[in-house]
Amino acid sequence: MSAALLERPLPSGKGDAAPFWQAVREGRIVLPRCPACDNFVFPPRPHCPICHGRHLDWVEVSGRAHVYTATVVHRATHPWFMDKTPYVYALVELAEGVRLPTQIVGIPPEEVEIGLEVEPVFERVDDTHTLLLFRPAGPAGG
Ligand SMILES: [Zn+2]
Structure with missing residues (x-):
């Protein structure tokens, strides 16, 4: 490879x-x-x-959002993800109505449900790349 x-x-x-x-x-x-x-x-x-x-x-x-739809990926479609499965590929809908393709982290994949409230995670990869992922939202105001 x-x-x-x-x-x-x-x-x-x-x-x-x-x-x-x-x-x-x-x-x-x-x-x-x-x-x-x-x-x-x-x-x-x-x-x-x-x-x-x-x-x-x-x-x-604000980044306030909920899971619009999600799927658990068990079989990677790119070699880099082969040892990252299972992971959750999702569309999240921001409070403003815009839907973003992303990944849900910080929760076991089988617990991600449609409607789950989520908040942004900014994952710095290197000096020029930061990815926008989402995790379950903390308590209100937190
Ligand atoms: Zn216009």
Whole structure:
């Protein structure tokens, strides 16, 4: 197996989503929102798909979210994940309605349920990569 296949697949951090990944590196979540029609635009792109507005504002959000759907991965689809199974691949829905693909950590996979309240975990990989994962939310206000 080639060495490249054993490297962790990581987002490039470039392109339309660059401000998103920059914020994640800083431990924050920002999303593009169209000021003309007030819709969040995700995944990030150069213009609003609803009203075709070309100016988008990047807005910081709280990260409060719940599990929209989830699956337990037992068979890795990339060699790097082979010894990481089982893990939970999920879509979480932020309070703002945006759904993010992510991984749920800090809980046994079989205990992850749809609707579970979660909070962000910023996992620093190296100087240029930080991943946005989620874990069960702590007590309210905590
Ligand atoms: Zn718009």
